[in-house]
Amino acid sequence: MKTVFALVFSALLASSAHAAPFEKGDPAKGKALHDKSCTSCHVGMFGGDGSKMYTRADHKTKTAQQLAARISGCNANTGAGWFPEDEAHVAAFLNQQYYKFK
Numbered sequence: 001m002k003t004v005f006a007l008v009f010s011a012l013l014a015s016s017a018h019a020a021p022f023e024k025g026d027p028a029k030g031k032a033l034h035d036k037s038c039t040s041c042h043v044g045m046f047g048g049d050g051s052k053m054y055t056r057a058d059h060k061t062k063t064a065q066q067l068a069a070r071i072s073g074c075n076a077n078t079g080a081g082w083f084p085e086d087e088a089h090v091a092a093f094l095n096q097q098y099y100k101f102k
Contacts, residue, residue: 021064021101024085025092033090037080054098064101067091 042050053059061067071090075082082090095101 022068022088022092022095025088025090027089027093027096029086030089030091030093031097033080033082033086034093037078037082038074038090041078051098054094061099064091064095064099067094067099067101 039050042053046052046056054061061070068087068091071087071094074080075087080086
């Protein structure tokens, strides 16, 4: 019985370790939220279309967890009013478009 439990637990652990970050997020919904609430601020900070926020050499976001925390912080600081699922959508979009965290 212990062997069966250990095998099942190992399989679950392995599958979660390989799950894509933000898999519950919808990148299309995230793009719409991002374009509505983020772009104008990022354009003001970096010019152009604001994408330099994500592509600059000295960007501070190095992990999926940092990306999620940064999105949550921006949500709170700007008063965007997003729910956690909205933050997941934006994270899925940014990860797909720029970061490529696995």
